[in-house]
Amino acid sequence: MSSAEEDYNFVFKVVLIGESGVGKTNLLSRFTRNEFNHDSRTTIGVEFSTRTIVVGDATVKAQIWDTAGLERYRAITSAYYRGAVGALVVFDITKHQTYDVVDRWLKELYDHAEPSIVVMLVGNKTDLAQAREVPTEEAKMFAEIFQKVQKQKQRSSQSSTVSLGSENPESSAPAQGEKRPCCV
């Protein structure tokens, strides 16, 4: 490959989701360019940036998709969840309303993304601790409960797939010498 930036072993797609104004675009610009903008404009649709990092022996290119939080772009943005291996669900610790709707964002995510997606809940704007409306413990507890429920769901869907696949194998195989009615 031509440049160091292009020299990588894996590309991981990650999506940033959450209410408008929680700071998704700034999280991304800080991570990819170390930039912060005090009056950034609302994102229209989706944008993406990348940053290549070394993890153990592998060089990983994180391809991070920043989505618009505004409701009117929802149909466009949810189309970008497909193929993502990770998602950051972001809320603003100084605005309880942005935390109250996190479960809606999660539902939206799981409706469109792979069930195996790794999700992280991010309480942003921690520099404004004096205006905090969402206690850390509350958000932590929510994340832990959500993770447990999600794991249980995954386990039960895996076991039902196995039992569907292996259910009564004799019933689908014709007995020796027996002829099954078939199609024309």
Ligand SMILES: Nc1nc2c(ncn2[C@@H]2O[C@H](COP(=O)(O)OP(=O)(O)OP(=O)(O)O)[C@@H](O)[C@H]2O)c(=O)[nH]1
């Ligand atoms: N104090 C403080 N302000 C922040 C922080 N992150 C973002 N902001 C400010 O919050 C406002 C919204 O930030 P954005 O990054 O544009 O928010 P967004 O989530 O991308 O919003 P949409 O694109 O509309 O979905 C901007 O004025 C930012 O400067 C932070 O960590 N601390």
Ligand SMILES: [Mg+2]
């Ligand atoms: Mg934005």
